[in-house]
Amino acid sequence: MEIFEECAVINDLLQANDGTEARNRLIRLLDQHAREGIPYSPLVNHLIRESGLFPYLDPETSSWQDRFIFESFKVDIGQETPVTLHREQSLVLKHLLDGDNLAISAPTSFGKSLIIDAYIAVKKPNNVLILVPTIALTDETRRRLSKKFSAEYKIVTTTEVELGEKNILIFPQERGIQYCDKIEKLDLLVVDEFYKASQNFDKERSPALLKAMMKLGQKATQKYYLAPNISDLNDNPFTKDMLFLRLDFNTVFLEKHELYKEINKDAQKKNDALLQILGKQETKSLIYAGTYSNVDSVATLLIENTEREHSELLSAFSAWLAANYHPNWKLTALVKRGVGFHTGQLHRSLSQIQVRLFEEEKGGLQTLVSTSSIIEGVNTSAENVIVWSNKNGKLKLNDFTYRNIIGRGGRMFRHFVGNIYILEEPPSPADTQLELTFPDELLADVDEEQYKKELTKEQLAKLLQYKEDMAQILGRESFDRLRGEGVLISGDTELISEIALAINSDKKVWRGLATLNASTNEYWAWILRKVIKLVPAGWDATYTKFAEFVRVMSSNWAFSIPELLDQLSEYDVTIEEFFKMERNATYKLTALLSDVNVIQMEIVPEHKIDISPFIARLSKAFLPSCVMELEEYGLPRMLAKKIHASGLVNFEDEELDLHSAIELLRAIQSEILEQVEGLDSFDRYVLDYFFDGIALQKPRAVDAPVQ
C-alpha cells in the first residue's frame, strides 16, 4: 500500500465527514507503520490529529501544531506521567468535570475506565464508589487504582471495613448494597457495565444492581455509568436526569475473517480451521466457545492435536494444579500446551492466575478458551479472537454480546488491528436499546408511594398483597420494623412470603437450625435440605449432594481440595461441581439462610436460635479470618495455609482483619519468601503476583511539595 495515496484517501474521507471509515483506514495504516518500522511522517501525524486519535501522535515527527495538541490533551491520571486523551475521552472527562451525570456507551477499546482515573486525579473527590460486575473486575480495578491512589485513599473492596477519610470503594453490587447505610455522601458513583441492570442481560443479578443503583444513587452527587454498544436508553427511574452519550469511537480496527462461510457448519472443517489458525499464530488468541461443554470440547481437541510447549513456567503450573486441585483435571494437561480456560465456574484465584499467565509476553499461556466470562469478568484482550460458537449458554448469541466478544480483539498501544476469526455464523446486526424496568424481585424493598409512577398495576397489587400477608404472619409492627431496618437481603416478595409461611406453618422443624451452631456437623444436612428446598432451582446439584457438600466444606481449612473431593467421592463430585457448589454456598445459601434467620427470630423467638455465627463462617467457605478475602487479592488458600503453618501469620486469629493482614504480609514479604517451607516455583510466581497487587503507591514527582 502506498502510504501517500492512502493518506489522500483518508483525507478525502475526513473531508466528506466519514470519520469512522477514515479512522479505520488510518488505524490500519498505523499498523503497517508499526509492522514495517516506519516512522510517522508529519502528514500521518496530521491525519491522526484530524481523526481525534491524539494519543497516537508522535511528538518527535509531528509539526509543532500537532505537538501542541498532543500536549494540550494530556491529563493527570494518577500515574508518574500524564497521558494524552483522545478527542472523545476528553469530551467525556469535560462533562464529568463540569458536574454532569453521564451514562455513556462506547466500544471496548475506547478507554472508559481511564476517565475515572483522570477524574479522581484532577478533582480529588472524597468518596468514589465503583460498582463492577464481578470479583475479578473488583480486583483488577483495585490493582489499577491502588498503584495510583493508595497513598491518598483507602481502597475498599470487601464488606465490614472501617472507612477512611477519603475512600475509593470497589464492589460488585451485592456488596455495594451493604454500604448504603455506612456512607453519608458519595462524590461519584460509577457503574461499570451498567447494561447488566437490565433483566435481558443478567436475569439473576440485575435486581441487586438496580437496588444498588437506586440506593447508592440517592447518596451520590454525581453519577457515571458505562456500557459498550448501547444505541439507546429508555426513560426509567434509574438513569433519570442523566445525559446519555453514544460514542462509537474505536481506537483499534477489527479485521474480520468470515471463515464460517467456507466451513458451512461442518464440524471437521471447523476443527481444522481452529487448529490451522492457532498453528500459524505467534500472538495471543482468545477462543470464545460459548458453553461449558464447548469449552470442554475445544480443550479436548487441543490436547489431542497440539504439542506441549517448552515452558518451565507452564510445567510448574500444571504440577501445581495437579497437587492443589485434581491430578486428572483436563486443565493440567491443557496448560502444558500453552492453553488455559476461563469460565464463570472456576475458583477466582485460578482465573486470575490464568489471565496473568495469558498476559505474560514469554513463557505464559498463548491461548485462552472461554465462555462469556471473559467479556464479563475481566478486561483482557488479544490480537486474535476466534468465535468458535454462536451460542451463549443455551441461547443463541445476540449481536450485543457478539460485539462485546469481538471487541476483545486489539488493544490501544499493543496491537492496532485485532484479527477476528468467525467460525460460526454471527448474529445479524441489531441496535440494542437498554430497557431498565422495575423487577418484581425488588418490590419488597421499595416504598410504593415513592415509586408509584414506575410500578405497574400488577406490581402495586402484588406489593400490597405482600405487605398484608407479611403483616398477618409477623404482625404489622414486626414487619414494618424489618422493612425499616432493611435486614432482609432478598427483595423478592414471593421468596420472603414463602419463607415466612414455611416457618409459620411448621414451627418445630426450624428448631433444627440450632444444629448449625453445634460443634459437630453430623446433622447439618437434614436442616439444610429444608432450607434449600425453599428455593427449588439453581443449586447445580441435588439437595442431598449440596447439603453434604456444605457439611464437608466445613473442613476447608484442615483439608486440601483433593482430600475434600475424596471425602465426597460417594456423591461423585467433580472439581467443576466443587467450584460451583462453593460459590452457591458462599453467596446464595448465605443470603437465603440470613433471611430465614431473621424471619424465624421474629416468628419463633422462643426458640432462642440465632445462626448468624454459622452464616458468617459459611460466607467465608469456613476458612478462618480473612483467608477468603485474601483470595480475591490473589493469595489462594493453599498458600495462606503454608504461611500459617510456618508460624509467620496466625490466620486462625479471628481478630485478624483483611487490612491488617495485608499490612502484615507486606511487612514480612521477604521472611515469607525465605522461611515458608514447601514453596515450589509456582507458589513463588503466585506470591509475586499477590505482593505486586498490595504494593504501596510509589510517591509521585507531581505530588512533591513545592519548595
Place this chain on the structure above:
Amino acid sequence: MARAKPVVLETISFDNQSQAHAFFKEMLNRYVPGEIVSNEDSIHLAELFKRHPSYPTKIGSGINYFEVMPEKFGTQCFCAVLQDGTKEGFSYPKCVTQRDD
C-alpha cells in the same frame, strides 16, 4: 380375634402395641434431629430400648443420653449416645414389636 399384646415397661404400661407405638411416635415427633431427649422422656425411652432385639450389642459401653437423629428420606429416629461418644440409632417400632425385620 387375636388377643391384644400389652407392652409393659418398668415405668409405663400400654394395653396393646398400638398404644405404645402412638405414645413413642408422638414423643419422637416432638423433637427434630440434633435435639437431646428430655429426662422425663428418657426414663420411658430407656425402658423401651431394652426391648430392642439387638439391645445387648447396641448398648456397648453404656448409654450416656438419648437424642434424635435424621434418617433416610427426611425422616428421623431415636439415637442412644453411648459413654464412649458413639451413636446408635434405633427404631422405636422394632422395640415395640420386638421383631427384627
